[in-house]
Amino acid sequence: MKTEELEQAYPIIDEMALGHEVTWINPMLAPVAEAMQGISVSEKDIEDAGARLERFAPFIQAAFPETKETKGLIESPLKEISSMKERMNREGCGIQGRLMLKMDSHLAVAGSVKARGGIYEILKHAEDLALSAGMLKEGEDYGKFAGEEMRKFLSGYSIHVGSTGNLGLSIGIISAALGFQVNVHMSADAKQWKKDLLRSKGVQVIEYAGDYGKAVKEGRALAEKDPKSYFVDDENSKDLFLGYAVAAGRLKRQLQDQGIQVDREHPLVVYIPCGVGGAPGGITFGLKQEFGDHVYVFFEEPVQACCMALGMITGLHDGICVQDIGLTGKTEADGLAVGRPSKFVGKTISRMLAGEFTVCDEKLYHYMKELMDTEGIFIEPSSCAAFEGPARLFRDRESREFLEQSGLAEHLQDSTHIVWATGGSLVPEDMRTEYRKKAVLS
Numbered sequence: 417m418k419t420e421e422l423e424q425a426y427p428i429i430d431e432m433a434l435g436h437e438v439t440w441i442n443p444m445l446a447p448v449a450e451a452m453q454g455i456s457v458s459e460k461d462i463e464d465a466g467a468r469l470e471r472f473a474p475f476i477q478a479a480f481p482e483t484k485e486t487k488g489l490i491e492s493p494l495k496e497i498s499s500m501k502e503r504m505n506r507e508g509c510g511i512q513g514r515l516m517l518k519m520d521s522h523l524a525v526a527g528s529v530k531a532r533g534g535i536y537e538i539l540k541h542a543e544d545l546a547l548s549a550g551m552l553k554e555g556e557d558y559g560k561f562a563g564e565e566m567r568k569f570l571s572g573y574s575i576h577v578g579s580t581g582n583l584g585l586s587i588g589i590i591s592a593a594l595g596f597q598v599n600v601h602m603s604a605d606a607k608q609w610k611k612d613l614l615r616s617k618g619v620q621v622i623e624y625a626g627d628y629g630k631a632v633k634e635g636r637a638l639a640e641k642d643p644k645s646y647f648v649d650d651e652n653s654k655d656l657f658l659g660y661a662v663a664a665g666r667l668k669r670q671l672q673d674q675g676i677q678v679d680r681e682h683p684l685v686v687y688i689p690c691g692v693g694g695a696p697g698g699i700t701f702g703l704k705q706e707f708g709d710h711v712y713v714f715f716e717e718p719v720q721a722c723c724m725a726l727g728m729i730t731g732l733h734d735g736i737c738v739q740d741i742g743l744t745g746k747t748e749a750d751g752l753a754v755g756r757p758s759k760f761v762g763k764t765i766s767r768m769l770a771g772e773f774t775v776c777d778e779k780l781y782h783y784m785k786e787l788m789d790t791e792g793i794f795i796e797p798s799s800c801a802a803f804e805g806p807a808r809l810f811r812d813r814e815s816r817e818f819l820e821q822s823g824l825a826e827h828l829q830d831s832t833h834i835v836w837a838t839g840g841s842l843v844p845e846d847m848r849t850e851y852r853k854k855a856v857l858s
């Protein structure tokens with residue numbers, strides 16, 4: 417379809433093409449029993465991924481002493497942020513219920529949500545290699561991966577990944593810790609400090625003038641030439657997706673520990689920033705498995721890089737990119753600077769996602785500063801996109817209609833809203849200062 421035809425078929429795309437913020441409610445959202453049909457991942461796959469992460473816990477604890485307290489599990493706090501809620505409501509957001517922050521911004525090892533999927537995929541690959549070479553037997557202590565013998569074995573293999581920044585950080589750090597040769601192919605908009613940090617850990621960083629898509633393509637081509645090489649495919653990887661999905665069961669326990677109920681009368685609404693879709697998609701799949709129809713998930717994307725919304729609205733998924741409707745794909749939110757969405761993710765969650773809010777870059781710095789001022793928590797601009805969800809859910813016409821029609825409106829006083837903070841703790845002090853300056857100016 418030509419752009420004009422698309423815009424005629426979907427008036428919302430007209431707005432998106434102008435770079436305006438839009439609120440999209442997914443007309444395909446279905447009851448969970450229906451939404452889970454015809455997809456290629458299952459609850460059992462998530463359990464399998466969770467069990468694998470537990471097997472690797474002794475290695476994680478040995479390689480990353482900061483995980484000692486959690487016995488080698490990489491998990492983040494869930495924190496109520498009532499001062500932030502108050503501040504947002506003074507600005508007219510009208511948030512009802514409890515506002516919470518899921519602090520993947522502070523995940524150990526990689527300081528972003530990518531510590532879930534990225535680390536999981538590399539651990540699985542290392543396990544596969546070790547098992548098939550007879551270097552590891554089922555039931556053995558995975559602390560073995562911290563030993564010299566295993567490192568030497570894995571150093572004969574290489575990893576390639578294309579990244580806008582954080583995925584490269586997580587894959588680079590974990591691969592280097594296991595002994596792999598690792599190559600991170602980075603787009604031009606990736607931040608310099610991320611490249612520097614990776615190089616300091618012995619990671620080969622290759623830079624590309626073009627966007628993220630180009631970095632991925634080159635990385636894939638190089639990996640294909642070498643049989644001892646493995647390519648982490650951010651656009652299609654089921655393993656990444658499942659690593660992210662494990663978050664949901666752990667979140668459920670955290671909610672229980674804090675005495676927070678989730679059921680029909682106490683709905684849960686979750687807001688997650690979206691790039692190519694793997695992280696928010698995997699988390700959504702996990703949440704739907706855990707909470708069924710009582711959880712509603714909204715994604716947030718920059719107005720210039722709203723690829724998942726575009727792919728879902730048109731049903732074209734990776735058959736369309738933001739440049740096709742005249743957008744640039746460029747945004748200050750480097751973690752979300754993706755022009756073409758994952759088809760695997762789009763199709764898998766097409767009946768699970770409640771909707772999307774797209775957001776202008778300027779607001780990201782505003783939320784960043786407000787969270788710092790009210791709660792003393794720093795998160796990076798990309799992850800601030802999630803705040804646009806609760807900021808608009810109660811105000812926009814489209815989402816207000818959705819609240820009424822879904823029956824959510826009756827239970828808002830008893831609802832819980834979780835903003836998924838996806839990155840930040842590794843951002844160096846001078847970058848934080850620079851961001852703060854931008855926040856004051858915007």
Ligand SMILES: *Cc1c(COP(=O)(O)O)cnc(C)c1O
Nearest residue numbers: 582691692693694695751838839
């Ligand atoms: C990667 C990333 C996301 C989005 O994840 P995708 O899998 O690309 O959709 C969100 N926030 C931050 C900070 C990220 O690094």
